[in-house]
Amino acid sequence: MRILQIVALVSGTNAYGGPTTVAFNQCRALADAGHDVVLAATGSELGTPLPTERDGVRTALFPPHYVLPGAGFAGLTSPAMLSWVRRVAPSADVVHVHMARDLLTLPSARLAQRAGTRTVLQTHGMIDPSENPLAGPLDAVLTRRVLRDAHRIFHLTPGERQEVAQVAGGPVNLVELHNGMPVSTQPRAVREDETCRVLFLARLQERKRPLAFVAAARALADRFPHTTFTLVGPDEGQGDAVRRAIEDAALGDRLTWAGPVDSAGAARWMRDSDLYVLPSVDEPYPMSVLEAMSSGLPVVITDTCGLADTVRRTGSGVIVDDSQQDLERALSELLSDPDLRRRTGRTARETIAREYGMGAVVERLLSAYGD
Numbered sequence: 001m002r003i004l005q006i007v008a009l010v011s012g013t014n015a016y017g018g019p020t021t022v023a024f025n026q027c028r029a030l031a032d033a034g035h036d037v038v039l040a041a042t043g044s045e046l047g048t049p050l051p052t053e054r055d056g057v058r059t060a061l062f063p064p065h066y067v068l069p070g071a072g073f074a075g076l077t078s079p080a081m082l083s084w085v086r087r088v089a090p091s092a093d094v095v096h097v098h099m100a101r102d103l104l105t106l107p108s109a110r111l112a113q114r115a116g117t118r119t120v121l122q123t124h125g126m127i128d129p130s131e132n133p134l135a136g137p138l139d140a141v142l143t144r145r146v147l148r149d150a151h152r153i154f155h156l157t158p159g160e161r162q163e164v165a166q167v168a169g170g171p172v173n174l175v176e177l178h179n180g181m182p183v184s185t186q187p188r189a190v191r192e193d194e195t196c197r198v199l200f201l202a203r204l205q206e207r208k209r210p211l212a213f214v215a216a217a218r219a220l221a222d223r224f225p226h227t228t229f230t231l232v233g234p235d236e237g238q239g240d241a242v243r244r245a246i247e248d249a250a251l252g253d254r255l256t257w258a259g260p261v262d263s264a265g266a267a268r269w270m271r272d273s274d275l276y277v278l279p280s281v282d283e284p285y286p287m288s289v290l291e292a293m294s295s296g297l298p299v300v301i302t303d304t305c306g307l308a309d310t311v312r313r314t315g316s317g318v319i320v321d322d323s324q325q326d327l328e329r330a331l332s333e334l335l336s337d338p339d340l341r342r343r344t345g346r347t348a349r350e351t352i353a354r355e356y357g358m359g360a361v362v363e364r365l366l367s368a369y370g371d
Contacts, residue, residue, distance in 0.1 A: 001369065003030055003037045004088065006108050007098040008076055010054065010061060012045030013260030015234050016073065017203060018287035019098045019124045021263070022179050026096075026365065027057040029180070029358040033366075040085065042078045042104065055263060060084060067103065074134070077103035082111065090115040094151075094369045100126040101135060101143060109146045120368060121147070122154040122177065125284035128163040139167060147172050152368045156285045157306050175368055180361035181290040183353045184271070194226040196335055199273035199297075201266060201288050202280070204257075205236035209279040211245055216277075216328050218249040224335045228253070232269050234260035270295035274341060275334055280305065281322050293317075294352045298344035300330045310355070316348035 007023040009016040023039055031037045043050040043061030050061035062084065068075030085108045089095055095112035099105045099121045112119045127143065147153060147168040154177035155161045161174050200213040210231055217229035229251075231242065242257055249255050261269065266288075270276070276292035277300045285306040292299050299317035301308060311317045318330040334341050 001035045001366070002091065002093045003027075003035055003096065003369070004085075004092040004094070004112075005037065005039045005096045005098070006085070006105060007039065007041045008073055008100060008102060008105050009064060010039075010041040010043050010046070010059065012047075012262045013234050014263055014266065015044070015203075015260065018179075018285070019100075019122075019126075021287045021291070022122070022124070023098050024055050024057055024263070025180055025182065025358060026361065028055070029182075029362045030365065031057065033362050040081060040088075040108075042076065042081060060088075068134075071134070073100065074102050077107075082107055086111045086115070089117050092117050094118045094120060096120050096122065096365075096369075098122050098124060099146070100124070101130070101138060106138070106142050106146055109150070110142060113146065113149045118151045118369065119149070120152040120154065121150045123160065123164055125156065125160050125163075127167055128160075129166055143167060144169055152371070154368070160284060175364075177364055177368075178356060178361070179285055179287060179290060180358040181287070181294045181352050181356045182358055183349060184267070184295045196224070196227045196275065196338070196341070197273040198227060198229045198275045198277060198331070198335075199232065199269055199292075200230070200277050200279075201232045201269055201292075202278055202286070203233050203236045204231065204238040204242055206238060207280050207282065208233075208238075209281065210238050210242050212279040212324060212327055213277055214242060214245040214249065214255065215324055216279075216331055217251065217255045218245075219324075219328050220331055220335065221249075221251050221254060223332070227335055229255045230269070230273075231257040232259070232261055232266070266291070267295070270297060273297060274345075275300070275331075276317075277327075277331065278302075278305070279320075279322075279327055290352065290356060293348035294356075296345040296349040298334060298341050298348060300327070300334070310351065311348075314347060314351040314355075315344060316351050317344060 027037045040060040042064035062078045062081035089112040097109040202208045204210045276297040283305045320326040320330045
């Protein structure tokens, strides 16, 4: 099967986050199953010329253009990529678009539909009712039409299913699809001392609550003198506040922000850490949590995270509410007990292998592509 997948951005620092990770995981697994797969996206921080292969996936990458100042990824487009999609989509058996409300993935999906190519969408929690003044006109002109004409729309949660249906305002073909995650084959770091490395790996934006992580590190540092706390990820609005909070904490190299990294760098941080913390609220389905579990890390997440039920049911980590007190309690519990961390991390890894394997995802994708 000739499969074209589309995502908004591939960058050297994984700035677009989960949707890009999902796209690469799917493309690799589909190619391993014998299919002809190409991932199209804009590319940045990848050198010149843009690569035609990345992380084991064939890519078609194009220069990005931001045409709406201050709109972030919503203002992203690429005339060169849209021209390429118009030319290539008719020869694909299926076009799978990781779609947001933007000026690139939406028109790409519409071009594929107009070409008569079977088009499936995956919205990653990014298509929901919005009060943004730009959303109404865009939905009226493009979003609703693309949703209604899709062969299938993959959703993660019942909440996302309801939101997509509400935006579409008409009949849509929705199918649940969990994000898969390959189990890491890299060995875990073996500690010869009492050191414990606590990791926050995510974009530094308000919803992710990096300042809560910094505050917890500051509160627990004296009780756990062999523990280090590291934030890894690009600045998306909270960078200056995080820098100030780290300086005020005065913990030296025990509390640091390492900045953005690419996917290989993220994997190294996961492999070399002992505990993963994501205090974000209303997080639909964070891929970083699945990556941490795949690497054998116990995770600490909030009860509004889409993976909270899985983590609670399997014992793959600790679930907290959105209070600072509960976050610090959970961290204290895990930092006090190395055996608990190791047991919980093993359980997390086993959970990924059992419930989130890429084989099941490929079967689901091919079934939806071919139905």
